Amino acid sequence: MERPSPRCEEILENRKQEDVLLRKTSFDLTMSQTRKKSSSDGETKPRTSFVNKFLRGSKLRSSKAESRNESNDLKTADSQPSDETQKTATLDTATPLTSETELGCQVEQFLQKLGRKAVDTCLDLSNCGLTTADVREMVALLPFLPDLETLDISWNDFVGGTLHSVTEQMHLVSKLKSLRLGSCRLTTDDVRALGAALKAIPDLEELTLSWNSKVGGNLPLILQKFQAGSKIRTLELVDCALTSEDGAFVDAAFRHLSELRTLDLSCNKELGGGFEDSLAQVATLERLEVLDLHQCSLTAGDVVSLTQVIPLLSSLHELDLSANKEMGSSSENLLSRLRFLPALKSLLIDNCALERETFTALAEASIHLPALEVLSLSWNKCVGGNLKLLLETLKLSTSLQVLRLSSCSLVTEDVALLASVIHTGHLARLRKLDLSYNDSICDAGWAIFCQNVWLLRELTELDISLRPSTFRDCGQWFRHLLCAVTRLPAITDIGMKRWLLPASLEEELKRLDQDRSSSIHFDHGGRQ
Known part of the structure; x- marks a missing residue:
């Protein structure tokens, strides 16, 4: 010790x-006599x-x-x-x-x-390398922590198989509001024990079970224990090997989760098909703010169900549907209904194999999203040559801070259009711009863009890197970029991977680093 x-x-x-x-x-x-009398009357004040x-x-x-x-x-x-x-x-x-x-x-x-300190009512033991003995020692301390509100033992492999020793003491920490058990190698018995213990912590607001594969196929053991009036606000089930059967049951569980704000089911590749005709109860989640379904192998049937639900989630702030390839040909109606989400701040639809029709529906709906701060369409090839469909959104947006168009097959005309929007004073609040992996843009396009990028006064990150298989020499446009950098007070990172600099330009870059009081990280391909 x-x-x-x-x-x-x-x-x-x-x-x-x-x-x-x-x-x-x-x-x-x-x-002394008063103390004795109080004790005899059974009125001794409990000591904190x-x-x-x-x-x-x-x-x-x-x-x-x-x-x-x-x-x-x-x-x-x-x-x-x-x-x-x-x-x-x-x-x-x-x-x-x-x-x-x-x-x-x-x-x-x-x-x-364990290298940790006690902070208020939070016991954070995540990623501490807990041993079985450590878990026992922690359990022995729980009876003395009745005011505990947060318990985080995520990323500790030895918790798996021993969780019952913790859950048996849950009634002693009944004020618990946050329980985080991500990546603990939970077993089926652990999942069952957790479900049985939920009634002992009625004030629970956050439950994290992400990266525990045994949750998959056993999710009902937990969700069926939620009672009417549940205070759960955040439910995270990332990469839990959930099955379509788990997805079908989720619908029934929502009727007790009226306080839910965050629902993260991402990276459950076997979940596809589980939402077909079973998302009706999601409509009762009127306070839902974050819905993450990226990489869930959503089927056309899932998309149809989601289309019916989306207009009813008027409080939604963040929506992530990325890496669901089936959306490419079946999401036109879904994307068109995004117009009913006026509070939406973040929309991620990366790598969804969007087609021109679905991209058109998205572009038309995005005009009605005045609060949008993050828009990510990376890895959707149909954007290339069609960025003009987003022109009105780019002009009208006063909140957009992050725009990601990586690997969208953009052409010179797309970049010229973007430069024109910037030149007219739009996108003034943009902080992060990703145009990487668009190798079809010629030097003239980059020159037009770099001559106008200095107008993005709040820009902190810019990425124009090339694909891993491509190397190109920087043209004269690079001097325009260097000039723009001197007029961008907030810029810190410029991604230029696989762009080759001649010795003369590299010397100019070094002088720029020396002249500026704050450093800028240029990630480029090195000298030619």
Whole structure:
């Protein structure tokens, strides 16, 4: 066991001094009698656990001045207590406090051993390399943490197979609001034990079970335990090997999750088909703000169901449908209905094999998204040559901060159009712009773009990298880029992978680095 911290040593020393003081001084007999009467009537006031004070960062204050004042006050007492009274006082105050102090130091030593510190009502032991013995030690401390609100033991493999020892103590931390068990190698028995324990933590608002493959096929063991009036606001089930059967059951579980704000089912590749004709209950999630279904192998039937639900989710802020290839030919109606989401701030539809018709529907709907801050359409080849369909959105948007068009087969005309929009004063709030992996843009297109990019005064990141299989020499447009950089006060990163610089341009780049007080990271292909 590690040596107690200086603070713990100071607390222990203060307690020893208090014990000596209590033994040397007298107590008012009336106060002693009052204490005895309160005890006999069963009205003894419960004492706040030192561990709770410790976790809340409370400090035990004991000064020499206070000790002297207490001593002087006690010396003026009119009567002296009996030996029995004095022993009772010593047992009632000194011994339990010393025990609690030692317990507090034990908590601190346990956390120090794992490289963590206690913060308020949060116990964060994620990615600590917990052993089975550590889990047992943590469980032994739970009875002394009744005010705990957050418990995070994610990314600890040895939790798997031992979770029942934790869940059996859940009734002792009934105020728990956040339980994070991501990547813990949970077993089927762990999932079952967790489901049985949910009723003991009625205030739970966040449950994270991501990256636990055994959740797949067993999700009902948890979701069927949610009761009416559940306070769950965040449910994360990323890459849990969920099956289509799990997806079908999710619909039934939603009727008890009216407070749900975040639903993340992403990276469950076997979930496809589970939402067909079974998303009706999602419409009851009127407060849902984040819906993440990326890489879920959504089928055409899933898309149809989602199309019916989307217009009813008026509070939605973030929607991620990326990496669902079936959307390319079946999502025209779905994307057109995005116009009913006026609060939408983030829309990610990367790598969905969009076709011209579906992209047109998206472009027309995006005009009605005034709050949009993030728009990502990367890896959709149909954007190339058709960026003009987004022209009105790009002109009208006053909130857009992130625009990602990587690997969209953009052509010179697309970049020229983007430059024109920038030149007319639009996209003024843009902070991140990704045009990488668009190798068909000629030097003239890059020149037009670089001559106007300086107008994006809030830009922090720009990526114009080439594909991994492509290397090209930088043209004269690079000097326009260098000139623009000097007029971009917030820029920090410029991605230029596989663009080759001649020696003369590399020297100019070095001089730029030396002249500017803040550094800019140019990630380029090096000297020609």
